[in-house]
Amino acid sequence: MASPEGQRGILASEPAVTGLPWLSPTPARATTSELRIGRDEIGLLHATAADLDAIDQQFGGDRLWRTAKTHLMWVHHVIDHGVYTEDIGQELHTIAGQLTTSLGWFCYDAEQQTEARVYFSEALNTAMISGDDQLATRTLSNMARQSVDLDKGREAVRFARTAERHASLWGAPPRVTALLMIRLAQGYARLGDEVSASHAIKRAWRAFDQGTSDRDPEWTGFLNEAELVCLEGMCRSDLGHHRQAVRLLDRSATLQDIEHSRNRGMCLARLANAAVQARDFDRTADAAKESLRLIEGGQSSTRNRRQLALVRDSLQAHGASPQVRDTIEMLTSRIA
Numbered sequence: 001m002a003s004p005e006g007q008r009g010i011l012a013s014e015p016a017v018t019g020l021p022w023l024s025p026t027p028a029r030a031t032t033s034e035l036r037i038g039r040d041e042i043g044l045l046h047a048t049a050a051d052l053d054a055i056d057q058q059f060g061g062d063r064l065w066r067t068a069k070t071h072l073m074w075v076h077h078v079i080d081h082g083v084y085t086e087d088i089g090q091e092l093h094t095i096a097g098q099l100t101t102s103l104g105w106f107c108y109d110a111e112q113q114t115e116a117r118v119y120f121s122e123a124l125n126t127a128m129i130s131g132d133d134q135l136a137t138r139t140l141s142n143m144a145r146q147s148v149d150l151d152k153g154r155e156a157v158r159f160a161r162t163a164e165r166h167a168s169l170w171g172a173p174p175r176v177t178a179l180l181m182i183r184l185a186q187g188y189a190r191l192g193d194e195v196s197a198s199h200a201i202k203r204a205w206r207a208f209d210q211g212t213s214d215r216d217p218e219w220t221g222f223l224n225e226a227e228l229v230c231l232e233g234m235c236r237s238d239l240g241h242h243r244q245a246v247r248l249l250d251r252s253a254t255l256q257d258i259e260h261s262r263n264r265g266m267c268l269a270r271l272a273n274a275a276v277q278a279r280d281f282d283r284t285a286d287a288a289k290e291s292l293r294l295i296e297g298g299q300s301s302t303r304n305r306r307q308l309a310l311v312r313d314s315l316q317a318h319g320a321s322p323q324v325r326d327t328i329e330m331l332t333s334r335i336a
Contacts, residue, residue, distance in 0.1 A: 034083055035078065035081055035082040035083060036082070036083045036084070037078055037082045037083065037084040037088055037092070038084070038088065039088075041078075042088060042091050042092070042095075045075065045092075045095050046095060048071060049071075049098055049099050049102065050218055052067065052068055052071070052099075052102060052106075053102055053218070053219065054259070056102075056105070056106060056109065056262065057222055057259060057260050057261075057262055057263065058258070058259055058260065058261050058262060059261070059262060059298055059300055059301075060109050060110075060262045060265075060299050060300045060301030060302075060304065061105060061106030061107065061108070061109030061110050061300070061301065062106075062109065062110045062300035062301060062302055063300045064106045064300075065103060065106035065107050065110055065112070068099060068102060068103040068106055069103060071099060072096065072099045072100060072103055075092060075095055075096045075099060076096060079092050079093065079096065093126070093130055094130075094132065094135070096126065097123055097126040097127060097130070097132060097135045098123075098135065098138075098219075100119050100122050100123040100126065101119065101120060101123035101135065101138055101139040101142055103119045104116045104117070104118075104119030104120040104122075104123060104139070104142060105142050107119060108142070108145075108146050108149075108303075109262075109301050109302065109303050110300075110301075110302050111302040111306060113146065113149075113150065116146060117143075117146070120139055120142055120143050120146070123135060123139045124136060124139045124140065124143075127139060127166075133166045133167070133169040133170045134166075134170050134172075134217060136163070136166040137163050137166045137167045137170070137172060137176065137180070138217070138219050140159045140160070140162050140163035140166065141159075141160070141163050141179055141180060141183050143159045144156045144157075144159035144160040144163065144183040144184070144186070144187060145183060145186070147159060147187070148183075148186045148187060148190050149303075151190065152190075153187050153188070153189075153190035153191035154187070154191065155187075156183065156184075156186060156187030156190065157184060157187035157188060157191070159183075159187075160180055160181075160183040160184035160187055161184065163180050163183070164177075164180050164184075167180060173213045173215045173216050174207040174208070174210035174211070174213070175207070175208070175210075175212055175213070175216045175220045175223060176216070176217070176220055177203070177204075177207035178204045178205070178207035178208040178223060178228065179204075179220055179223050181200045181201070181203040181204035181207060182200070182201065182204040182228060182231045182232070182235075184200040185197045185198075185200035185201045185204060185231075185232070185235050186231065186234065186235055186238070188200060188235075189234075189235035189236075189238040189239050190238050192238075192239065194239050197235055197239060201232055201235060204228065204232075205228070208223070208225075208228055222260060222263065224255075224256075224257075224260070225255055226252045226253075226255035226256035226257070226260070226263070226264075226267075227252070227256070227260065227263055229248050229249075229251055229252040229255065230248070230249060230252035230253075230256075230263065230266075230267040230270070232248055233245045233246075233247075233248030233249035233252060233267070233270065233271075233274070234270055236248060237249075237270065237273070237274045237277070240277075242274050242275075242277040242278040243278045245270075245271075245274040245277075245278075246271060246274045246275050246278050246280060246283060249267055249268075249270055249271035249274055249287075250271055250283070250287075252264075252267045252271075253267050253268050253271060253287070253290070261294055261299065262294075262299055262301050262304070264294065265291050265294040265295060265299050265301065265304045266301070266303060266304050266307065268287045268288070268290050268291035268294070269287070269288070269291045269304050269307035269308050269311065270307060271283070271287040272284045272285075272287035272288040272291065272307075272308070272311045273307065273310055273311045273314060275287060276311060276314040276315055276318070277314070281315075281321070281323055281324055281327070282323070284311065284315070284327060285323065285326070285327045285330075288308060288311055288327060288330070288331060289330070291304060291307075291308060292308070292330075292331075292334050292335070295335075296334070305335050308335050309331070309335060311331060312327075312328055312331040312332060312335070315327060315328050315331075316328065
């Protein structure tokens with residue numbers, strides 16, 4: 001694996017992330033030679049999409065969405081102007097759909113919520129037209145997560161339930177069920193429905209405990225134990241169980257690996273906020289400092305910065321002590 005410094009160098013020159021010689025600032029430019037697409041080109045396109053998702057997990061989506069958008073433009077250009085077999089054409093449409101929902105996620109992480117919803121909707125339309133239930137499942141899961149952040153709990157529940165129906169149509173493996181159940185739990189938690197949220201959390205863990213399989217899609221790879229613990233902690237925080245949330249989020253931050261550093265940074269920011277609500281200001285300061293360290297080490301997730309801004313704002317009501325004032329000043333100076 002490249003060092004963090006090397007990874008940041010890659011991110012600084014975005015088109016190089018893709019590693020594709022045909023990408024340029026104007027991917028739709030006409031070419032004089034025939035654009036033939038075969039298995040080698042399909043392999044490169046698949047690998048590039050997977051690389052973008054992996055870099056997002058470690059560094060966040062702020063510096064990826066432009067590259068993803070350029071790559072998607074190229075795929076559409078190939079679909080419209082390339083020469084390929086029917087099987088290759090089907091794979092191109094699949095890649096386009098997966099890239100579209102990934103682009104929506106990158107925009108979501110960059111706090112471009114309107115653009116994210118546009119790409120999610122486009123990906124969902126593609127899934128409906130092509131009958132791609134796996135793409136529909138993934139996209140609806142993404143939309144449920146976004147709805148929670150937009151404080152639209154009912155919408156999140158509806159998206160998660162619809163995703164569950166699509167998952168049943170392709171016989172999704174347990175790891176997908178675990179993801180959809182924790183998305184459902186987050187929607188219920190945002191609504192304050194403790195009974196339904198707790199039931200969905202239990203279902204998520206039962207499915208997760210069945211382990212991984214060779215049928216798991218790549219887009220569930222982020223859902224390791226640390227992430228599921230974190231998402232449960234976020235549910236408990238939304239339900240007002242702040243001390244339980246602190247325990248869960250602290251455990252998650254300890255468990256998470258470097259490949260999922262963006263998620264660890266988000267977990268630490270959520271931990272800092274839950275600790276404010278639990279009036280554990282030592283934990284707030286420590287978690288906020290560690291989350292800031294990850295941001296300053298190369299993360300580019302506006303979502304993480306927004307969470308730390310919420311921590312700072314939450315501390316204002318407790319600003320009498322020197323410790324709290326120091327944490328407020330630290331956050332104000334370093335996330336501006």
